[in-house]
Every structure is written in structure tokens, then in C-alpha cells.
Amino acid sequence: MLLRNCRFIITQNQKREILENKDILIENGKVMEIGNVTEMGNNLSKKDEFIDCSDKIIIPGLINCHTHAAMNLLRGVSDDKNLQEWLNEDIWPRETKINGEFCYQxxxxxxxxxxxxxxxxxxxxxxxxxxxxxxxxxxGMRCFLGQVMFDFFDGEKTKKIIEDSESEIKKIIDLKNERINPTVTPHSVETCSDELLIQSRDLANKYNLLLHMHLSETEKEVTDCLKNRGKRPLILLDDLGLLKNKFIGAHGIHFNQEEINLLNQNKFFIIYNPCSNAKLASGICPAWELKSLCIGTDSVASNNNLNLFEEMKFGVLLQRVKYNDVSAMSTQRxxxxxxxxxxxxxxxxxxxxxxxxxKKADLGLIxxxxxxxxxxxxxxxxxxxxxxxxxxxxxVEGEFAxxxxxxVNFDLEELIEKVEKFREIL
Amino acid sequence: MLLRNCRFIITQNQKREILENKDILIENGKVMEIGNVTEMGNNLSKKDEFIDCSDKIIIPGLINCHTHAAMNLLRGVSDDKNLQEWLNEDIWPRETKINGEFCYQxxxxxxxxxxxxxxxxxxxxxxxxxxxxxxxxxxGMRCFLGQVMFDFFDGEKTKKIIEDSESEIKKIIDLKNERINPTVTPHSVETCSDELLIQSRDLANKYNLLLHMHLSETEKEVTDCLKNRGKRPLILLDDLGLLKNKFIGAHGIHFNQEEINLLNQNKFFIIYNPCSNAKLASGICPAWELKSLCIGTDSVASNNNLNLFEEMKFGVLLQRVKYNDVSAMSTQRxxxxxxxxxxxxxxxxxxxxxxxxxKKADLGLIxxxxxxxxxxxxxxxxxxxxxxxxxxxxxVEGEFAxxxxxxVNFDLEELIEKVEKFREIL
Incomplete structure (x- = not known):
């Protein structure tokens, strides 16, 4: 496939180049050439699909680093509660009713x-x-998926939870679909015993997988952890060895200076979720101070959409509010x-x-x-x-989604009709 | 025109009713009936245009209470400065180059x-x-327009500025277009002498017009006013008699409790501009505490769009951040x-x-x-x-815009080509 004469290509390469009026040649799901069509004549076969992009801006496909996608069916069920009440009163009771079909749709x-x-x-x-x-x-999307784990400090449940998670991981591995990757996802220190966290660490190590969990999302999480375990959440995870794995922490709002230093000495990322955090009045992530930062929407139940463009905008605006400084968080960053x-x-x-x-051809055209x-x-x-x-x-990977x-790959109208029926069950 | 079988009508009437599967009959720009088509048979003539709205949500047309519309041509020229530097370094120098054609386009x-x-x-x-x-x-839009006035405390300019403004007001009145209404718009206490404010008041009185100005947007505005005039901006306006007119204040961020009480004893509105205020790190309007509240986008030069849906969302989110309370600002409000x-x-x-x-038929269909x-x-x-x-x-008023x-009323593609040329001048 040849994206011909792209008006702008926002490369996001090391130099952050923005190319004008160039072609992108895509073969076997990868970007093979970026340049002018005459220069890449040798690579063109008759099969190539030519797409006129003279009125398009091409961007790298965006990456949403923290979602609970199936919760799209819970959009708007609860808008005015804090995280604890929102979970306990409105979300968890509904989640007892969900099944595989709910999660698929x-x-x-x-x-x-x-x-x-x-x-x-x-x-x-x-x-x-x-x-x-x-x-x-x-x-047709690319994704990382983890079976959420919590034992609520009930030691009898821990073993089974880990076994179930491993079984799900194996199923994902067996798909042999390189767009779909398993992860290990203990929920948070609020809901997971030390033992579950340790076994999560070992499970991630065993398969060399990313550990993805909620981290320091609310002040209550930090004070509870201090009270019950004598240390702050990040320090607990460090002491239990989780940070030696590939690790990614969602929200990351309530850190003290020592923790920010610890974060910046390590390579793992904090996922900034500006809309969800503001909506639940959880606070604002110190994103401006963090070296390794990515972004996520969280679920629509607390956002209430998955639009990363909106998330980027509010992401900057909230940093300026937090630091009362117009230089807090640049547009490029x-x-x-x-x-x-x-x-x-x-x-x-x-x-x-x-x-x-x-690189793989994961692209957005605007x-x-x-x-x-x-x-x-x-x-x-x-x-x-x-x-x-x-x-x-x-x-995505050279194919139109x-x-x-x-x-391209499913009938949206039909789906919207279908999901409306779940509303009655919830 | 008959909007037939509207799936949802968000009336925003006193009871905030949401009607389902009803028709809206529009005649002479007004809503004549809301109900079922059979019931309104007598009002239908053959000329009536029938619009199937069985897949539509109908909302009242939204009202953006604070704009500088022509500044759309300045979108993205300056993103990382506070209000004073943004105005002095990036906006005002460019505005010396603008003309009537710039403002039209x-x-x-x-x-x-x-x-x-x-x-x-x-x-x-x-x-x-x-x-x-x-x-x-x-x-085809409805609007209120004011010629911005500032004398930068140069008493020799004041008279001419008021005369010019009055001349513009007369021109708007002469248009005899009830969709287009003049206002009186002194810029702010930062840029207007007492004399200009007093004459603005009298001008608004003379024609019974709305006074629209920036108010307590930055901390600097308040401290300068205290230093130079011995009182805070809102108190200055009160003492000069401006608040006895029809008055509307944009931004309204830096109020003390006495001022909030004064605002809530009066009937005039503060215009909340969440995105612009956050982006310029001006602060957050105490919207939750104000009885009379409307919303605006400000110009795209500090927002950077005029999308009131985004403004509403961020308007709620910022209140939750400001008050650290999930009940701060309800969805309905x-x-x-x-x-x-x-x-x-x-x-x-x-x-x-x-x-x-x-009421006039100003509607959005979704x-x-x-x-x-x-x-x-x-x-x-x-x-x-x-x-x-x-x-x-x-x-708008019964006509599709x-x-x-x-x-409907102009060629957007052609316009976008045209405005790109102004970019070179700026």
C-alpha cells in the first residue's frame, strides 16, 4: 500500500520531524519507505494500493495505556461519587452481573x-x-490484556486467583496473535495481599510479562497502606520486588518527593489519567515532574469517553492548574x-x-x-x-481498521443496538 | 417545518423534562407545538417540511457567552504564556495588523x-x-456584539473611544436584524480609566444595552487595582455604578468571600471560561459558589477551540479539582x-x-x-x-444553519483556503 503525497507526516521520530508532501510505502504491515514515489519505484508492484493523502495529516496510531474497555457498557451510570463510593455502590455491584458476552460486546x-x-x-x-x-x-486493534486480580486479603483465595490468571495468560499466548499480548494485573495495594503481589511478580517473571496495576490513585490508598502495612504503596511494591519487573503504574497521583525521586531513578512509567482523576476528585498526577510518562483514559465509567485527543488537552490544562505555571507540560510532551x-x-x-x-504501520489519517x-x-x-x-x-499493521x-471490521450500528439491551440487565 | 417523531427532546424547561418520540412544529421561526403529529393536524399545511427525527436527540441551541470570534485566525500562535505575556508579546502585536476583512473572515x-x-x-x-x-x-447565527474599548488611562483618548463605540452601536441598531444585538464592552479595569468605565455605563444606559467586560481574570488584575485604585475590581465597578446596569462579567476567578456575597445578591452573571483560564494558568472560577453562572470559550487563541461540549466537561472537572469534592458542579447545572x-x-x-x-426555534440535532x-x-x-x-x-430561528x-450558508472549504492566507500576514 502506498500513502501517496501525504500533506503532513508527524513522524514522532527522535528529531520529531514533520515531513511535508512525502509518500509512505507499506508492505507486510510495515513502513518500508518514506520519501518520494519516484525514489521508491523499485519497491512498487502492480498490487500496491495507492491512497491519495494530499489532504491528510498522518500521525502514529495513539496508544491508550490504561483502560477497562468492557466498561464501555457502564457509561454514565455514576457521575458524582468518589472512587471508593463509586466502586462500592455503583460499579462493583453491577460487575457481579457481567459475563463473557458483556465483556466481548x-x-x-x-x-x-x-x-x-x-x-x-x-x-x-x-x-x-x-x-x-x-x-x-x-x-483489528493492538492490545495488552490482563485478568484483573484481587483477594481482598483473603489468603485462601490467592492461589486460585494466580492459577486462573496464568491459565488466561496461556490462552492469550496460544492465540499466537502478535497484536494481542498478555500482562499480569494485580488490581492495587488496596485490594491485594502481599502474597498476591509477590505471586503476581513471580508470574510476570515466569513469562517475562508487563506488570500493570493501579498505584497511589487516592489519598485513602496511601493512608490505608501506611496504617496497615507501615509504608506507602510505591515503597511497598519496591520492597516486594515488583518494581524490578517490567512495571507500569496507573494514575500515580499521591507521591511524596522521595517517591518522585525513586520513580525518576527507575525506567518504568506512570500512566496519567487526567479526566478520570479529576472527575472522581482523586487529585492531579505530578506529571510535569515525572521523567517517564504515558497517558490513558481509564474506563468510560469515570471519564466518560476514550478520546485521547481530549485527554491530551485536559492533561496539559490540569498540569497548569496544579502548578499554577503556564510552562507546566509542553504541547509536544x-x-x-x-x-x-x-x-x-x-x-x-x-x-x-x-x-x-x-516499524509497524499503525497510523491515523486526519x-x-x-x-x-x-x-x-x-x-x-x-x-x-x-x-x-x-x-x-x-x-493497524498495514490494514485499514x-x-x-x-x-471496517464490524457493524457499529448493529453493535449499538445490541449493547442497549445490556442496559436493562444493569 | 415539522421535526417528526424526535427520539429525545431535551427541553430544558422549568421541569427539565426530557420528552420521547414527540414532534416539534416550527412556524415563522418559532416553536408552535410540541406533541404528537395527529394532535397538531390543524396547524399543518402542505408547505410544511417534514423532517424525520426518529434517530435524533434535539437540544436547545447552545449559548457561548464569551468569545472573540475573529481571533479564530490566531489559533495556536501562542500556547505557553500567562495572560500578560500572551497579550503583550503575542496577541496585541498581531492585532495591530488586523483589519475589517480579517475580522469578517x-x-x-x-x-x-x-x-x-x-x-x-x-x-x-x-x-x-x-x-x-x-x-x-x-x-445565520444569533449574537451580541461589542466594540472593545480601552484607553490605557490616557484621558485624551476616552471621548473618541466612546464616540466610536456609539457609532458602531448605531450601525448595528440600523441593521434592524433582531438576531444581531449591540452591547457595550469596556475591556477590563486593567486597561480602562474610571472615566471610560463611567461613560461606558452611561452609554449602556442610554441604549438600554448589556455591559460585557473581563472581570477579575488574574491575580495581577486584582493586586494592581488594589494598589492603584484602593479597591478590588468588582467593588470598583460597583462604586462606579456599572453593576446597576445589565452587566455580565467574563472569567470571574479572583473573588474574596465579600465579593462572592455581592455577586450572589445581584442578578448579573459570571461567565465561566474553564479551558482558557486553565491554559493561561489564570486560576479557576469559583463557579460552584455562584448563583448566576453561564459559560464561554473565550477565543481559540487561548482555548484552542469553540466547542462548548468540551467546555462543559472541563467545566465540571475543574470544579472537582478546585474543591476536591465530587459533588462540586452537577451535570445538569x-x-x-x-x-x-x-x-x-x-x-x-x-x-x-x-x-x-x-420560543424561537434555535435547536441542535444530534x-x-x-x-x-x-x-x-x-x-x-x-x-x-x-x-x-x-x-x-x-x-436558528427556524432555518437550517x-x-x-x-x-448551509457559506462554503467552508473555500473559507479555509482563504484564511490560510492571513497566516502569512501574521
Whole structure:
């Protein structure tokens, strides 16, 4: 496939180059050449599909580093409670009613929303991840999936939880679909015993997987941890050896200076979730002070959408509020957090996150004449602060997943009818 | 015109009723009936245009209470400065280069963006308002327009400034276009002498017009006013008699308790501008504590768009951050601020702001199958927190201004080409 005469290519390469009027040659799901069509004549065969991109802005597919995709079916069920009440009163009671089908349909709806706003990869934590994987596969997206684990400090449950998680991991590995990757996802220190955390660590080590968990999301999580375990959550995880694994922490709001230093000495990433954190009045992540930062939406139940363009904008605005400083969080850095830094957080920076020769072709195509992107004094600024996320096309590993604003791999209208029925059950 | 079988009508009437599967009959620009088509048979003539709305959500056209529309041409020119530096270094030097044509084209682009996101009325403050009025007229929008005034405490300029403003007001009155209304707009206490403020008051009195100005936007504005005039901005305006007029204050961030009490004893409105205030690190308006609240986007130069749906969402999120309380600002109240309360702020609550018999037909139509609005557990929540603003149709005073996502009254593509040329001048 040849994306011909792309008006702008936001490469997100090391030099953050923005190329103008260049072609992108895609073969076997990868970017083979970036340049002018005459120069790449030798690589063209008759089979190549030519796509005129003279009115398109091409961006790397965005990476949403923290989701609970199936919860798309819970959009708007609870808007005015803090995390504890929201979970205990409105979310967890409903989640007792969910099943594999719920998770399949919910994830498919979430995938539709992510694709239509330019996201090609997500890092998910939920139940029934076999069904989540089925939906992700159907949609054509790239993802990381973990079976959420909590024992609520009931030692009798721990072993079974780990066994179940390992069984799910094996199923994902058996899919042999390199777009779908397993992770290990203990929920948080609020809900997991030391033993569960330790065994999670060992499970991640055994299969060399990413550990993904909620971390220091609320002040209560920190004070409870101090009271019950004598140390703050990050220190507990460090002492239990979890931070020696590949690790990624969601939210990361309540850190003291010692913890920020510890974070910045390590390589693992904190996932900034600005909308969810503000909506639940959990606080604001000290994103500006963190060296390794990616971004996520959390679920629509606390956001209430999966639009990373909106998340980037609010991500900057909230930092300026927190630090009362207009230089808090640059436009380029927040765009990095949703592209190349997101890839780095998940350990896939050699494959995706930027548009470079040899990398996989995970791309978003945007109409340059979109009213929110004009005039074009500063293209990154327009994408971050003004654009509403309505991309025209999305390519994942060289295949269209969105074409002319329509989902390619499933019937969205039919899905919306289907999911409306779950509303009655909840 | 008959909007037939509307799936949902968000009336925003006193009871905040949401009607299902009802028709709306529009005649002479007004809502004549809301009910079932059989019941309104007598009012139907053959001329009536029937619009199937069985897959539409109908909302009152949104009201943007603080804009500088022509500044749409300055989108993205300066993203990382505080209000003073942003004005002095990046905005005012560019504004010396603008002319009537700039203001016409810029306002037309702004009108396109507002219409495509469901806004039917805006309250503007800028230069060359005759040209702003021409653009507003062309677009079909409803608006309030004021020629911005500042004398920078140079007493020799004051008289001429007021004369110019009066001359512009007369021109707008002479248009005899009831959609286009003049206002009196002294810029702020930072830039206007007492004499200019007093004469502004008298000018507004003379023609019975709304006074619209920036108020307590930054801490510096308050400390300068205290230092130079011995009182805080709101108290200064009160003492000069401006608050006895019809008055509306933009931003309204830095108030002490005495000022909040004064505001709540009066009837005039504060315009909450969450995105602009956060982006310029000006602070957060105490919106939750104010009785009379409407909402605005400010200009795209500090936002960087005019999408009131995004503004509503971020408006709630910022209140939760400010007060560290999930009950800060309800979903319904922020929706009110962009509809019926916006109308009240501008003194046009008997004409627009809700969908009721006898009111003008200023309406937004939204596809109920939009992915951001499903599932539909709570329709107001979905509109405020999830929807990206892409309405399908807009009606102003009974006439389509947007039809099937296309601007009706001007060629957007041609306009975007035109405005790109201004970029070179700036």
C-alpha cells in the first residue's frame, strides 16, 4: 500500500520531524519507505494500493495505556461519587452481573470508539480477558490484556486467583496473535495481599510479562497502606520486588518527593489519567515532574469517553492548574505521551509509536481541512488543543481498521443496538 | 417545518423534562407545538417540511457567552504564556495588523466551528464589529456584539473611544436584524480609566444595552487595582455604578468571600471560561459558589477551540479539582449554564435557551446512534462528559444553519483556503 503525497507526516521520530508532501510505502504491515514515489519505484508492484493523502495529516496510531474497555457498557451510570463510593455502590455491584458476552460486546464498543479517535493500541485490565481478546482481535486493534486480580486479603483465595490468571495468560499466548499480548494485573495495594503481589511478580517473571496495576490513585490508598502495612504503596511494591519487573503504574497521583525521586531513578512509567482523576476528585498526577510518562483514559465509567485527543488537552490544562505555571507540560510532551512514550511504557517502542522505516504501520489519517485544524499556525498545537478526535482513517499493521470514518471490521450500528439491551440487565 | 417523531427532546424547561418520540412544529421561526403529529393536524399545511427525527436527540441551541470570534485566525500562535505575556508579546502585536476583512473572515470561521458543535448564539467582544456583524449575519447565527474599548488611562483618548463605540452601536441598531444585538464592552479595569468605565455605563444606559467586560481574570488584575485604585475590581465597578446596569462579567476567578456575597445578591452573571483560564494558568472560577453562572470559550487563541461540549466537561472537572469534592458542579447545572442560564445572562430567556412553545426555534440535532452517546444510561451525562460535539444539524430561528453536518450558508472549504492566507500576514 502506498500513502501517496501525504500533506503532513508527524513522524514522532527522535528529531520529531514533520515531513511535508512525502509518500509512505507499506508492505507486510510495515513502513518500508518514506520519501518520494519516484525514489521508491523499485519497491512498487502492480498490487500496491495507492491512497491519495494530499489532504491528510498522518500521525502514529495513539496508544491508550490504561483502560477497562468492557466498561464501555457502564457509561454514565455514576457521575458524582468518589472512587471508593463509586466502586462500592455503583460499579462493583453491577460487575457481579457481567459475563463473557458483556465483556466481548463492551470491548468491541470501546474498540470502535478508540479507533474512530485515532487510537490503535490499548493496555487493558478486566475480567473474562479471553472474551476481551476476541473483541480486540475482531476490531483489528493492538492490545495488552490482563485478568484483573484481587483477594481482598483473603489468603485462601490467592492461589486460585494466580492459577486462573496464568491459565488466561496461556490462552492469550496460544492465540499466537502478535497484536494481542498478555500482562499480569494485580488490581492495587488496596485490594491485594502481599502474597498476591509477590505471586503476581513471580508470574510476570515466569513469562517475562508487563506488570500493570493501579498505584497511589487516592489519598485513602496511601493512608490505608501506611496504617496497615507501615509504608506507602510505591515503597511497598519496591520492597516486594515488583518494581524490578517490567512495571507500569496507573494514575500515580499521591507521591511524596522521595517517591518522585525513586520513580525518576527507575525506567518504568506512570500512566496519567487526567479526566478520570479529576472527575472522581482523586487529585492531579505530578506529571510535569515525572521523567517517564504515558497517558490513558481509564474506563468510560469515570471519564466518560476514550478520546485521547481530549485527554491530551485536559492533561496539559490540569498540569497548569496544579502548578499554577503556564510552562507546566509542553504541547509536544503530551503528544509524546500518547505516541512514542506510550510505546516505550509498554516495551514496544521498536515496533510502534512513531512513523519510521522498519516499524509497524499503525497510523491515523486526519483531514487537514478539518475546521478545528485551521488555520495551521502550529500543527501539534492544533492536534492537542483543538481537534475533536474525529480521524478519517486508521491503519493497524498495514490494514485499514477505519476507512472514511467507518469501522471496517464490524457493524457499529448493529453493535449499538445490541449493547442497549445490556442496559436493562444493569 | 415539522421535526417528526424526535427520539429525545431535551427541553430544558422549568421541569427539565426530557420528552420521547414527540414532534416539534416550527412556524415563522418559532416553536408552535410540541406533541404528537395527529394532535397538531390543524396547524399543518402542505408547505410544511417534514423532517424525520426518529434517530435524533434535539437540544436547545447552545449559548457561548464569551468569545472573540475573529481571533479564530490566531489559533495556536501562542500556547505557553500567562495572560500578560500572551497579550503583550503575542496577541496585541498581531492585532495591530488586523483589519475589517480579517475580522469578517475570522468570525465566519468561528461561526462555522460554533455551528458545527451545536452553538446558535454567541456574545462577542472585538474590533471592527461592523464586519463581525456581517459575518454573523452571513452564518445565520444569533449574537451580541461589542466594540472593545480601552484607553490605557490616557484621558485624551476616552471621548473618541466612546464616540466610536456609539457609532458602531448605531450601525448595528440600523441593521434592524433582531438576531444581531449591540452591547457595550469596556475591556477590563486593567486597561480602562474610571472615566471610560463611567461613560461606558452611561452609554449602556442610554441604549438600554448589556455591559460585557473581563472581570477579575488574574491575580495581577486584582493586586494592581488594589494598589492603584484602593479597591478590588468588582467593588470598583460597583462604586462606579456599572453593576446597576445589565452587566455580565467574563472569567470571574479572583473573588474574596465579600465579593462572592455581592455577586450572589445581584442578578448579573459570571461567565465561566474553564479551558482558557486553565491554559493561561489564570486560576479557576469559583463557579460552584455562584448563583448566576453561564459559560464561554473565550477565543481559540487561548482555548484552542469553540466547542462548548468540551467546555462543559472541563467545566465540571475543574470544579472537582478546585474543591476536591465530587459533588462540586452537577451535570445538569453545567448543561443549564450553556442553555437556559446563558439565555438568562444575556436577557433573552423569553426567546431562547429552552425548547418551549412560543420560543424561537434555535435547536441542535444530534444522532442518537453516535458512538459517544451509547449506551444511554443518562443522556445529559453522555452529552456533557462523552460527546465530542459533532451535531448533525442546527436550526436558528427556524432555518437550517447546518444540514447533515454541512454548513448551509457559506462554503467552508473555500473559507479555509482563504484564511490560510492571513497566516502569512501574521
Amino acid at each position: 463492551g470491548t468491541l464498543l470501546a474498540a470502535g470508539e478508540m479507533l474512530l479517535t485515532g487510537t490503535t493500541c490499548f493496555n487493558d485490565m478486566y475480567f473474562h480477558i479471553g472474551d476481551v481478546a476476541r473483541a480486540a482481535d475482531k476490531s 503530551i503528544f509524546d505521551s500518547a505516541t512514542i512514550e506510550g510505546a516505550r511504557a509498554l516495551g514496544i517502542e521498536n515496533d510502534v509509536g512513531s512513523i519510521e522505516i522498519g 483531514d487537514k481541512d478539518n475546521i478545528f485544524l485551521n488555520p495551521n499556525h502550529n500543527i501539534i498545537s492544533n492536534l492537542v488543543y483543538s481537534f475533536n478526535g474525529a480521524v478519517s482513517d486508521v491503519i 477505519v476507512r472514511n470514518k467507518e469501522i | 475570522g468570525t465566519l470561521l468561528a461561526a462555522g466551528e460554533m455551528l458545527l458543535t451545536g452553538t446558535t448564539c454567541f456574545n462577542d467582544m472585538y474590533f471592527h464589529i461592523g464586519d463581525v456583524a456581517r459575518a454573523a449575519d452571513k452564518s 453545567i448543561f443549564d449554564s450553556a442553555t437556559i442560564e446563558g439565555a438568562r445572562a444575556l436577557g433573552i430567556e423569553n426567546d431562547v435557551g429552552s425548547i418551549e412553545i412560543g 444522532d442518537k446512534d453516535n458512538i459517544f452517546l451509547n449506551p444511554n444510561h443518562n443522556i445529559i451525562s453522555n452529552l456533557v462528559y462523552s460527546f465530542n460535539g459533532a451535531v448533525s444539524d442546527v436550526i 447546518v444540514r447533515n453536518k454541512e454548513i
